[in-house]
Amino acid sequence: MTLTALEKARAGYVVDEDGCWVWQRGFSGAAKQAMVWVNTTQRVPVARLLWEAENGKPLGRMVLIPKCDHGQACVNPAHKWMTNRASQQKIAMKKAHQNRSYMQTYMAKKSQMKLDPEKVKRAWDLRLGGSKLKDIAEELGVCISTLSVLFSGKTHKHLSPLGFLGSFGLGQKKV
């Protein structure tokens, strides 16, 4: 007996405690979607197939985007937003942007690891003495972004003037 694509789709997931239909079989394509074979040459995305079966109408040019944490791994039609390609792209751009800000923070923190306690102390000395970020960066051989993260106190809390230099750091403040 040969199963239809829809039957294969319905047999391919397990329902978890969040009501997610977690796909257990193959993922493919650039978006790593759950797919089933319609025949020997053609595959269709499971989420679309199930959505159409559930809603009794074709999606046509509309696209489905994941709304639960499982993303593409969940094929529950109730866990998808239906939208058009233009909005899908907007959402994708927004996501890419968020990822990029994350990467920038990550890179800044990573480059800051090049700062050893001696350099951090020197950086603060120069800063409290009124030196410009550009000059401090040049002297220590680090990026300006590294220094601005340092001085804004987002990381290296243990190396801040209060922790590291104690009253010395405060005493250097100009009145």
Ligand SMILES: [Zn+2]
């Ligand atoms: Zn889900």
